[in-house]
Amino acid sequence: MTLPIDRRKAMTATVGFAALGTGLLRGSPAAAATPHYADALARFLDGREPAAGGIILEAPEVAENGNMVAVSIRVDSPMTETDHVRRIALLSTRNPVAEVATFHLTPLSGEAFVSSRIRLAESQDVVAIAEFSDGSLVQTRREVRVTVGGCGA
Amino acid sequence: MSYTENVRPRLRLPSVGAAGEVIEVKTLISHPMESGHRTDGEGNPIPRLIIQTMHATFNGQEVFRAEWSSGIAANPYQAFMLKVDEPGLLEVVWQDEAGNEWRDQATIELG
Numbered sequence: 001m002t003l004p005i006d007r008r009k010a011m012t013a014t015v016g017f018a019a020l021g022t023g024l025l026r027g028s029p030a031a032a033a034t035p036h037y038a039d040a041l042a043r044f045l046d047g048r049e050p051a052a053g054g055i056i057l058e059a060p061e062v063a064e065n066g067n068m069v070a071v072s073i074r075v076d077s078p079m080t081e082t083d084h085v086r087r088i089a090l091l092s093t094r095n096p097v098a099e100v101a102t103f104h105l106t107p108l109s110g111e112a113f114v115s116s117r118i119r120l121a122e123s124q125d126v127v128a129i130a131e132f133s134d135g136s137l138v139q140t141r142r143e144v145r146v147t148v149g150g151c152g153a
Numbered sequence: 154m155s156y157t158e159n160v161r162p163r164l165r166l167p168s169v170g171a172a173g174e175v176i177e178v179k180t181l182i183s184h185p186m187e188s189g190h191r192t193d194g195e196g197n198p199i200p201r202l203i204i205q206t207m208h209a210t211f212n213g214q215e216v217f218r219a220e221w222s223s224g225i226a227a228n229p230y231q232a233f234m235l236k237v238d239e240p241g242l243l244e245v246v247w248q249d250e251a252g253n254e255w256r257d258q259a260t261i262e263l264g
Contacts, residue, residue, distance in 0.1 A: 067226060067227070068226045068227075069226070072232075079236070092224055095224050096190055096223075097222045097223050097224055099222050099224070100221075100222055100224035100225065101219055101220060101221050101222065101224070101225060102219070102220040103217070103218070103219050103220075103233075104215075104217065104218040104219070104220075105217060105233075106214075106215055106216055106217065107236075108211060108214060108215070108216045108217075108235065108236055109216060109217055109233065109234045109235065109236065110175035110234050110235060110236025111175050111234040111236075112234075113177070113232075113233075113234050114217075114219075114231070114232065114233055114234075115230075115231070115232035116219075116225060116226075116229070116230060116231055116232075117225070117226040117229070117230045118224055118225055118226055119188070119223070119224050119225065119226050120224075121190075150226075
């Protein structure tokens with residue numbers, strides 16, 4: 001079936017407007033990760049394969065200001081001497097520096113939870129990887145669309 | 154005036170009931186965290202000057218340590234958890250790459 005011309009025009013206009021809308025965002029969310037992200041990830045993984053699940057990364061879907069984006073990470077762990085989260089890496093797939101922070105936890109932490117405010121230069125994925133005391137890893141990621149990039153990121 | 158005169162570290166933590174309670178410690182320090190990716194009005198690069206480490210101990214034992222990059226926002230906020238098994242002294246130290254160091258501490262009592 002051929003659409004009536006008016007409706008086709010209307011659809012084109014809608015698509016065009018949607019495209020304009022995404023154009024206001026800094027960078028495409030689908031843009032590839034940088035090579036230095038791949039390097040930073042490989043350094044932390046050190047040949048190990050992270051599992052999924054047991055880690056929650058909270059970050060806004062849309063950040064109006066990339067200069068200050070609140071993120072928090074929670075990992076399921078009893079945080080005992082023999083079974084605890086040792087390190088958490090927070091990485092960014094498209095910042096000029098891929099490593100945002102590395103957190104070192106101890107049994108005295110009691111719970112594996114951290115919260116920070118970070119800079120995001122453009123729309124991208126934020127990645128959290130936790131390393132347990134036995135060397136095993138869990139990983140998760142969240143896409144954050146950035147309206148105004150953190151120029152200093 | 155140097156930026157260091159404006160740097161103020163702060164800790165916020167709730168009161169603790171019984172031994173074994175896990176509390177959230179919120180920290181904040183006013184620091185520019187100059188990323189090294191910016192330029193001044195004349196297009197000259199502004200050198201990087203960031204706090205690279207934040208370190209928390211309770212009664213001298215390590216609780217938490219953060220290594221920060223230029224990807225941490227200005228006036229860094231950092232929250233972490235602490236399991237309080239006994240009363241004591243929580244101490245947090247921040248160090249920037251210019252060799253400056255700031256400390257804040259809080260006495261924790263039970264009940």
